[in-house]
Structures are given as C-alpha cells and as structure tokens.
Amino acid sequence: xxxxxxxxxxxxxxxxxxxxxxxxxxxxxxxxxxxxxxxxxxxxxxxxxxxxxxxxxxxxxxxxxxxxxxxxxxxxxxxxxxxxxxxxxxxxxxxxxxxxxxxxxxxxxxxxxxxxxxxxxxxxxxxxxxxxxxxxxxxxxxxxxxxxxxxxxxxxxxxxxxxxxxxxxxxxxxxxxxxxxxxxxxxxxxxxxxxxxxxxxxxxxxxxxxxxxxxxxxxxxxxxxxxxxxxxxxxxxxxxxxxxxxxxxxxxxxxxxxxxxxxxxxxxxxxxxxxxxxxxxxxxxxxxxxxxxxxxxxxxxxxxxxxxxxxxxxxxxxxxxxxxxxxxxxxxxxxxxxxxxxxxxxxxxxxxxxxx
Numbered sequence: 001x002x003x004x005x006x007x008x009x010x011x012x013x014x015x016x017x018x019x020x021x022x023x024x025x026x027x028x029x030x031x032x033x034x035x036x037x038x039x040x041x042x043x044x045x046x047x048x049x050x051x052x053x054x055x056x057x058x059x060x061x062x063x064x065x066x067x068x069x070x071x072x073x074x075x076x077x078x079x080x081x082x083x084x085x086x087x088x089x090x091x092x093x094x095x096x097x098x099x100x101x102x103x104x105x106x107x108x109x110x111x112x113x114x115x116x117x118x119x120x121x122x123x124x125x126x127x128x129x130x131x132x133x134x135x136x137x138x139x140x141x142x143x144x145x146x147x148x149x150x151x152x153x154x155x156x157x158x159x160x161x162x163x164x165x166x167x168x169x170x171x172x173x174x175x176x177x178x179x180x181x182x183x184x185x186x187x188x189x190x191x192x193x194x195x196x197x198x199x200x201x202x203x204x205x206x207x208x209x210x211x212x213x214x215x216x217x218x219x220x221x222x223x224x225x226x227x228x229x230x231x232x233x234x235x236x237x238x239x240x241x242x243x244x245x246x247x248x249x250x251x252x253x254x255x256x257x258x259x260x261x262x263x264x265x266x267x268x269x270x271x272x273x274x275x276x277x278x279x280x281x282x283x284x285x286x287x288x289x290x291x292x293x294x295x296x297x298x299x300x301x302x303x304x305x306x307x308x309x310x311x312x313x314x315x316x317x318x319x320x321x322x323x324x325x326x327x328x329x330x331x332x333x334x335x336x337x338x339x340x341x342x343x344x345x346x347x348x349x350x351x352x353x354x355x356x
Contacts, residue, residue: 003309004346007209009339010305011169016323016335017315018283018301019081022293023068024053027060030258034250034290041288049284051314075322075332081162081298083116083326086333088166088185092345097177102142104185105149109137116326119259120154124189127152150189157259160186160198162295165302168205170345178206179224194261196231199224201268201299208306214273217307234262238269246270246289258291267296272303279304279312 029037041047044056055061055069064077076082087107095103105128108117117125131144164182171178182202186195203224207217218239225232241248249270253263267289275282279301286300287293305311321335 005339005343006309007306008169008342008346009335010309010311011165011205011302012305012335012338012342013301013311013316014279014283014305015085015165015298015302016076016082016319017311018286018297018299019079019294020068020073020076020297020319021049021052021283021301021315022287022295022297023077023079024055024061024065025287026065026292026294028058029290029293031060033258034246034288037290037293038288047288049288050280052318070318073318074320075324076319078116078324078326079294079298080116080118080121080326081295082323083112084163085166086323086325086327086330086338087111088163089338089341089345090327092166092170093341097171097181097349099181099184101146101184101188102136104188105132106137106139108188111328113326113328118159119157120150120152120159120189120194123152123154124149146187150187150191152189155189155191156194156261157190157257158194158197158261158264158292158295159259160190160194161201161261161265162298164198164202165205165299166342168202168207169302169306169342170349171206172208172346172350173206173210174349175203175206175221175224179203190261193230193234196225196229197234197261197265200231200235200265204303205306208303214276214307218269218273230262231265234265235269238266239273241266241270242273244274246285249289259295260291264292264296267291268299268303271296271300279308280314 025037028040044054046054052070055072067073067077091099091107108125114125127149136142164185167181168178179199179202182198183195186198200221204217204221207220211217222235249266256263271282271286282304283297283301286296323333
C-alpha cells in the first residue's frame with residue numbers, strides 16, 4: 001500500500017512541478033521559438049534549468065504565470081494540464097471504467113468553464129453547445145454525430161494528450177484498458193495521430209509501474225497504437241534521438257505548430273529516456289527543448305514520478321500541496337486529498353473481477 005501511495009503522490013507532484021516549471025515560458029517558447037526561449041532563460045539567470053524559472057520582465061510573462069517563477073510561488077496556479085487531470089479523476093469516480101465519450105462531453109458542459117478550454121477543446125465545446133439539447137446535458141440521448149464535434153482545424157494538436165494521464169495512473173498493469181479510456185476521451189475533440197498519441201501516453205503510464213525499465217515501458221506502449229500512425233513515428237524518433245541534442249527533434253519537425261501532438265510527443269519520449277538519473281535535469285531539459293513547455297514538462301514530470309516514486313522537495317515545497325483548478329465549484333484542492341482519491345480508484349479497479 002505504501003508503495004502505491006508513494007507512486008501516486010510522486011506522479012501528482014511530478015506532473016504539477018513540471019507544469020509549473022514550463023508555465024512562465026510557455027508563450028515565449030511558442031512565439032519566439034527555442035532561440036528566444038533560451039535567450040530569456042539565460043538572461044534571467046535560469047540556466048542550467050535545474051530549479052524554477054527566475055522572474056525577469058517580459059511582455060509575454062504576465063498574470064498567473066509570474067506566480068510560477070522562483071520565489072513568487074505559494075501554490076500551483078490554474079493550468080489546463082492540471083484541470084483536466086482533476087476532471088478525469090472526477091469522471092472516473094462517477095462513471096468508473098464504463099466512462100464513454102458522452103460522459104466526457106457532459107462533464108465538460110456541466111463542470112468545465114468554456115474559458116478554461118483552448119484550441120481543439122474550445123472548438124469542440126462551442127459545437128457541443130450549438131448542437132446539444134438540455135436533455136443530453138443531463139443524461140439524455142445524443143442527437144448529433146461526434147464527428148461533427150471533433151471536425152476542427154486543431155484536432156491533431158496536443159490538447160487530448162494532456163487530458164489522459166489519470167487513466168493510466170489508476171490502471172497499473174492494464175495498459176490496453178488505459179489506452180482505450182484515453183481514446184474515448186480524446187475523440188471528443190481530436191482525430192488521428194492526436195488520439196493515438198493520447199492512447200500511447202495513457203498506456204505508458206499504466207506500464208511504468210509494471211515494467212523493469214523505462215526502455216521496456218516505452219517500447220511496450222508502442223504495441224497499443226496504430227503502427228501506421230504518425231504518433232508511432234514520433235515515438236520512434238524520440239527513442240532514436242535519446243541521449244542526443246534536442247536540436248535533432250527541431251530539425252525533424254521544422255516549422256510544425258509548437259502545440260502539435262507529434263513534436264511534443266517526441267520531446268516527452270526523448271526526455272524520459274535521456275535523463276534517467278535526475279528529475280531536475282529531465283524536466284529542465286524538457287522545458288529548454290521548447291514547443292509546448294508546460295504540457296511536456298507536466299507529462300514528463302508525471303512519468304518520472306511513476307517511475308521513481310519520489311520527487312525532490314526542491315520542486316514540491318514552493319507550492320505547498322495547494323492545487324488550484326478551473327473545474328466549476330472546485331477551486332483549491334489539497335494534494336493529500338487528491339492522492340487519497342486517486343489511490344482509492346487504483347484499489348477499486350484492481351480488485352474488480354470484471355476488468356480485462
């Protein structure tokens with residue numbers, strides 16, 4: 001029991017800490033690329049990045065992101081990478097492993113403010129509002145096609161990939177089911193490679209506690225996704241470039257959107273495999289790689305938490321176990337409670353005779 005609690009606690013701590021590390025420089029990375037990102041980190045005295053980012057005035061560092069800088073932090077500020085993790089926990093508490101895409105849609109409408117959604121999620125949310133009737137919102141029959149909802153210009157971006165870690169966390173040793181639950185969630189807003197990327201990450205989360213090495217888990221998770229998918233290729237690229245400079249990933253993906261599912265998936269795999277001796281180095285170099293820094297930092301941090309079972313206090317003390325979320329009516333949560341609730345689901349699902 002203690003190992004399970006430690007693992008889940010470290011997963012939460014790693015994901016939140018990695019998110020907070022990437023949050024101050026997210027917009028700088030997106031707008032100015034890796035050169036502008038690393039220029040800011042250098043001039044702010046943050047390199048090598050082995051602690052939270054030092055504050056320095058910048059037109060794209062503002063609002064709550066400032067409160068994620070070193071010595072300015074007292075809690076984990078609201079971020080969609082954490083909001084969706086909490087929402088997935090709540091959905092699993094209510095629906096269990098029978099959760100389907102309609103449950104996800106209703107949860108968005110009833111629990112997620114539209115202002116907390118972005119790109120593909122915002123697009124799909126607005127389409128839901130336009131097409132659903134009130135009966136559907138409260139459990140009635142769906143009278144629209146889901147393909148109408150996920151048909152958007154952002155449906156191959158990273159959004160679904162940041163929503164699905166929880167499915168793997170609560171199903172250790174059951175990667176196929178974790179990947180399936182991730183797909184049910186992802187298809188509300190995404191298609192193709194983005195759905196496969198989501199299934200891959202959820203499956204990897206379920207595999208890590210049940211395998212002997214990171215390499216074993218990373219390769220085993222490939223069996224869960226379509227071998228003809230670009231997501232499969234992205235994972236292979238991350239494996240191939242592990243231990244090599246991150247510039248190799250940028251050379252491959254060129255001008256791809258910084259919030260695409262594929263380039264960011266490669267970063268996650270690359271960082272998870274490249275830096276196995278130090279949490280500090282792993283999430284620090286993840287952020288320095290660029291693209292969607294808070295998302296990749298969160299995912300890598302959570303994966304390492306699952307693998308190592310502990311996160312250095314350097315990263316956890318500044319936010320004091322206080323977790324803000326945009327979920328309606330929830331507000332601030334306590335890390336200990338989140339860990340207990342997650343472990344309760346692990347126990348519930350592991351003892352169910354009906355699980356595949």
